[in-house]
Amino acid sequence: xxxxxxxxxxxxxxxxxxxxxxxxxxxxxxxxxxxxxxxxxxxxxxxxxxxxxxxxxxxxxxxxxxxxxxxxxxxxxxxxxxxxxxxxxxxxxxxxxxxxxxxxxxxxxxxxxxxxxxxxxxxxxxxxxxxxxxxxxxxxxxxxxxxxxxxxxxxxxxxxxxxxxxxxxxxxxxxxxxxxxxxxxxxxxxxxxxxxxxxxxxxxxxxxxxxxxxxxxxxxxxxxxxxxxxxxxxxxxxxxxxxxxxxxxxxxxxxxxxxxxxxxxxxxxxxxxxxxxxxxxxxxxxxxxxxxxxxxxxxxxxxxxxxxxxxxxxxxxxxxxxxxxxxxxx
Amino acid sequence: xxxxxxxxxxxxxxxxxxxxxxxxxxxxxxxxxxxxxxxxxxxxxxxxxxxxxxxxxxxxxxxxxxxxxxxxxxxxxxxxxxxxxxxxxxxxxxxxxxxxxxxxxxxxxxxxxxxxxxxxxxxxxxxxxxxxxxxxxxxxxxxxxxxxxxxxxxxxxxxxxxxxxxxxxxxxxxxxxxxxxxxxxxxxxxxxxxxxxxxxxxxxxxxxxxxxxxxxxxxxxxxxxxxxxxxxxxxxxxxxxxxxxxxxxxxxxxxxxxxxxxxxxxxxxxxxxxxxxxxxxxxxxxxxxxxxxxxxxxxxxxxxxxxxxxxxxxxxxxxxx
Numbered sequence: 148x149x150x151x152x153x154x155x156x157x158x159x160x161x162x163x164x165x166x167x168x169x170x171x172x173x174x175x176x177x178x179x180x181x182x183x184x185x186x187x188x189x190x191x192x193x194x195x196x197x198x199x200x201x202x203x204x205x206x207x208x209x210x211x212x213x214x215x216x217x218x219x220x221x222x223x224x225x226x227x228x229x230x231x232x233x234x235x236x237x238x239x240x241x242x243x244x245x246x247x248x249x250x251x252x253x254x255x256x257x258x259x260x261x262x263x264x265x266x267x268x269x270x271x272x273x274x275x276x277x278x279x280x281x282x283x284x285x286x287x288x289x290x291x292x293x294x295x296x297x298x299x300x301x302x303x304x305x306x307x308x309x310x311x312x313x314x315x316x317x318x319x320x321x322x323x324x325x326x327x328x329x330x331x332x333x334x335x336x337x338x339x340x341x342x343x344x345x346x347x348x349x350x351x352x353x354x355x356x357x358x359x360x361x362x363x364x365x366x367x368x369x370x371x372x373x374x375x376x377x378x379x380x381x382x383x384x385x386x387x388x389x390x391x392x393x394x395x396x397x398x399x400x401x402x403x404x405x406x407x408x409x410x411x412x413x414x415x416x417x418x419x420x421x422x423x424x425x426x427x428x429x430x431x432x433x434x435x436x437x438x439x440x441x442x443x444x445x446x447x448x449x450x451x452x453x454x455x456x457x458x459x460x461x462x463x464x465x466x467x468x469x470x471x472x473x474x475x476x477x
Numbered sequence: 478x479x480x481x482x483x484x485x486x487x488x489x490x491x492x493x494x495x496x497x498x499x500x501x502x503x504x505x506x507x508x509x510x511x512x513x514x515x516x517x518x519x520x521x522x523x524x525x526x527x528x529x530x531x532x533x534x535x536x537x538x539x540x541x542x543x544x545x546x547x548x549x550x551x552x553x554x555x556x557x558x559x560x561x562x563x564x565x566x567x568x569x570x571x572x573x574x575x576x577x578x579x580x581x582x583x584x585x586x587x588x589x590x591x592x593x594x595x596x597x598x599x600x601x602x603x604x605x606x607x608x609x610x611x612x613x614x615x616x617x618x619x620x621x622x623x624x625x626x627x628x629x630x631x632x633x634x635x636x637x638x639x640x641x642x643x644x645x646x647x648x649x650x651x652x653x654x655x656x657x658x659x660x661x662x663x664x665x666x667x668x669x670x671x672x673x674x675x676x677x678x679x680x681x682x683x684x685x686x687x688x689x690x691x692x693x694x695x696x697x698x699x700x701x702x703x704x705x706x707x708x709x710x711x712x713x714x715x716x717x718x719x720x721x722x723x724x725x726x727x728x729x730x731x732x733x734x735x736x737x738x739x740x741x742x743x744x745x746x747x748x749x750x751x752x753x754x755x756x757x758x759x760x761x762x763x764x765x766x767x768x769x770x771x772x773x774x775x776x777x778x779x780x781x782x783x784x785x786x787x788x789x790x791x792x793x794x795x796x797x798x
Binding site: 205206314315316317344345346347348349350352353356371372373374375377378401411412415416417418419420432433 | 518519632633634635662663664665666667670689690691692693695696719720729730731733734735736737738741742743744745746747748750
């Protein structure tokens with residue numbers, strides 16, 4: 148069957164533009180122009196069933212906007228997203244939206260903000276079950292919630308408790324249980340461990356890997372922590388100012404990074420067992436996305452910059468099995 | 478002689494349900510020019526230790542016993558007024574979020590000049606010149622123009638540079654930096670760390686660097702103290718603590734960090750969570766989570782004792798040296 152090789156998620160030239168113009172009156176009276184922020188500007192990738200794609204990049208590079216596009220919280224301004232061969236955004240608009248949402252779920256960064264403090268754990272995890280009509284009656288609900296709690300290492304006795312009675316790591320496990328309630332195939336995880344301490348982060352990452360193995364889940368994993376990304380992902384995409392600059396399988400990206408920005412990010416990671424070694428600090432900062440540099444948007448910080456980089460935007464091309472947007476890499 | 482000596486520091490919070498001990502017998506010292514890292518998970522008492530030293534404990538928190546000495550002089554019993562002269566002049570502070578440590582309504586120049594004039598007898602013109610030099614030293618381009626800008630006109634990394642300039646304004650000998658790079662991207666983090674390091678070496682200032690990021694500690698510090706549930710679990714030279722930790726908590730913590738150089742399928746996890754202040758177990762506070770626990774750990778609390786090259790509060794290391 149050809150279906151086994153067909154990717155579960157295909158994003159093609161996905162873009163999202165936000166209108167950040169001054170209010171109408173200011174535009175009319177002061178002659179201010181309309182302004183557009185290109186948060187995501189033509190991002191393409193594929194994720195195979197049961198695999199993990201990680202997106203990394205600095206704040207403001209558009210990682211979270213991609214996540215929101217995938218779960219249908221934003222409609223794309225351009226490009227398309229197909230899920231299991233189906234146009235996901237058409238589905239989000241139609242009466243099939245519920246069926247699509249059931250298959251794609253999201254885990255958010257802050258487990259303190261993403262759980263309703265006035266609901267019990269049973270109500271939090273039970274809501275998607277009831278909303279999608281997956282259970283009948285209170286007894287069935289309790290049994291299913293208990294099962295979900297056990298799958299993330301919590302106990303059925305936790306059902307009547309409230310979120311404040313749990314630690315950060317336990318709360319994040321409650322949000323994972325909630326995301327798993329509808330038995331989704333695809334989970335979008337937006338910085339799921341960034342708010343957690345390292346020992347707790349290890350617990351959550353281990354659970355996520357176990358669940359992936361047991362249920363064949365597909366993940367989009369967003370993080371700014373490259374060490375975490377290396378640990379969980381099969382493929383890594385590096386984003387800069389709304390565009391992908393490099394997309395490669397995890398091993399080649401970390402052992403042989405091609406894009407100068409990827410190399411810079413890797414050099415910036417503190418090395419633990421190399422005490423006292425100074426890092427090579429990355430020069431400069433991310434430019435204002437409202438007014439991105441011409442040509443390759445990374446050129447003002449790039450050590451290998453050429454004249455061509457300043458004028459011509461590099462195309463997204465395939466190079467020795469990886470994807471890259473750079474004039475210089477060869 | 479050490480610049481800062483903290484001896485058996487105990488910080489308590491009286492509450493309706495009895496008194497909570499947030500710090501319980503913390504002792505360490507910092508030599509001039511030394512960078513001491515303080516690392517631990519949320520709630521271990523890292524920031525509280527920093528706050529106690531700079532005299533900014535939030536009431537009802539109070540120092541119940543122990544002492545803090547700067548240049549051999551006790552500073553833990555000073556009045557707020559006396560402490561205000563030490564803070565800024567002798568101890569500088571850098572906090573996590575640069576946006577909340579700067580006043581949004583004043584230009585950064587005005588804030589730095591104000592700090593300089595509050596502590597040093599210089600004219601406004603001199604103070605302004607100094608402020609420009611400080612901004613240059615912290616790597617802000619076009620400092621002479623930027624000095625009249627407001628905090629919102631700076632990016633996150635630049636703002637943190639302003640905060641560092643502010644902390645250095647009156648040339649303090651000790652800087653308490655509480656998570657100075659946590660709110661920054663990894664690329665900017667490296668810039669700030671190397672700045673902090675070079676500026677302290679040049680000026681011979683001692684630094685207490687509080688962070689939960691072992692990577693930052695590894696590249697920056699001379700010594701490191703690992704905190705757990707309000708106590709120091711292990712303290713020693715940084716390469717020793719990272720490569721050959723003696724305390725089971727330190728080794729667990731090190732193994733939980735995803736490493737760029739290893740291909741482990743699963744990360745080591747320390748099951749459970751740090752106890753709450755009102756439910757600290759008897760004996761060693763780490764005993765319910767410890768893989769090497771034995772009877773004595775549940776009954777008697779270990780103090781810091783010499784271990785392989787470090788000091789660890791653990792019964793396992795007793796007699797092992």
